[in-house]
Amino acid sequence: MPNPVVITHPLVQHKLTLLRDKRTHSKDFRELINEVAMLMCYEATRDLPLKEVEVETPMGRAKTKVLSGRKLAFVPILRAGLGMCDGMLRLVPAAKVGHIGIYRDPETHLPVDYYCKLPGDIDQRLVILLDPMLATGGSAVDAVTSLKERGAKNIRFVSILSAPEGIEALTAAHPDVPIYTAAVDSHLDENKYIIPGLGDAGDRIFGTK
Ligand code: PRP
Ligand code: URA
Numbered sequence: 001m002p003n004p005v006v007i008t009h010p011l012v013q014h015k016l017t018l019l020r021d022k023r024t025h026s027k028d029f030r031e032l033i034n035e036v037a038m039l040m041c042y043e044a045t046r047d048l049p050l051k052e053v054e055v056e057t058p059m060g061r062a063k064t065k066v067l068s069g070r071k072l073a074f075v076p077i078l079r080a081g082l083g084m085c086d087g088m089l090r091l092v093p094a095a096k097v098g099h100i101g102i103y104r105d106p107e108t109h110l111p112v113d114y115y116c117k118l119p120g121d122i123d124q125r126l127v128i129l130l131d132p133m134l135a136t137g138g139s140a141v142d143a144v145t146s147l148k149e150r151g152a153k154n155i156r157f158v159s160i161l162s163a164p165e166g167i168e169a170l171t172a173a174h175p176d177v178p179i180y181t182a183a184v185d186s187h188l189d190e191n192k193y194i195i196p197g198l199g200d201a202g203d204r205i206f207g208t209k
Contacts, residue, residue: 004167004179007043012036016160016182020198026207030083033132033160033205036182037087040158044128044180045072045092070154071095073125077102077143078115080201081130084158088128098122100129100146102139109192111138116146123151132201134162134181136192137169144174160201161185163194 015036018024024032051068054061072095076082085097101115119125127147134140140157147155155177157170162181165188170179185194193199203209 001178003171004162004181004184005043006184007040007180007182009039009043012039012182015039019160020196022199024204026204029204033083033201034087034090036160037084037130037158038090040084040160040180040182041088041091041128044156044158048126070124070126073098073119073122073127075100075118075127075129075143075147077129077131077139079103080132080205083201083205084130084132084160088130088158095128096121096125098127100143102142104135104139104192109136109138111142113142113146116150118147118150118152122147123153125152125154127152127155129155129157129177130159131157132160133194133197134159134166134170134179135188135194136163137166137173140166140170141173144170144177148174156180161194161198163188 015032019032048067049069050065053066054063072092074085074088074095075098076085078101096119098118102111102113105112157177158180160182162184187195189195
């Protein structure tokens with residue numbers, strides 16, 4: 001599997017264009033983030049193992065399939081990752097949800113951890129870590145480290161938009177974590193924002209600033 005997996009599905013790419021557009025305001029932005037997350041969830045779970053079962057249909061017995069592997073946990077990185085969580089849960093409503101709070105220091109651009117609450121059986125679950133933006137990679141590297149310190153062994157990272165710098169940093173620190181993204185942009189600016197990007201994801205989701 002290539003790393004990152006770039007999700008080129010036309011619906012994802014179309015919605016990503018709407019997300020990038022500065023004329024898209026919070027209500028639509030929030031809906032689009034969830035819709036893209038739902039479509040990305042479909043791709044990020046494409047290889048989940050199945051086992052054969054039999055069920056009784058109204059017409060007779062059918063050999064059919066159900067998920068057989070680890071149960072899922074979605075872990076959004078606060079704040080912006082929260083925007084993706086409902087979309088994911090729409091596809092996997094039985095998943096548990098953990099939260100990791102991290103913000104980037106505005107001066108140093110380094111991640112600052114402020115919260116972590118995970119399901120007690122996180123070591124038994126396939127963890128899908130959520131953040132719409134992978135910029136320097138500092139937040140994602142930190143979040144994966146926190147997850148591993150608490151026992152998580154199977155982690156996937158889903159990020160709507162990535163910078164090459166972030167992909168390099170996350171892959172170097174945690175080569176076992178596959179990255180799913182909808183686009184890899186050109187570079188970071190002097191404030192470590194993704195160019196051309198979509199701006200500040202948290203501010204656009206929650207209408208702050
Ligand atoms: C944004 C984004 C990521 C992080 C990415 O969060 O949601 O968590 O920046 O940048 P990095 O790859 O350079 O670490 P931000 O710090 O703006 O916090 P917020 O979601 O609370 O607004
Ligand atoms: N965080 C964001 O929300 N946007 C960026 O471009 C970089 C980090």
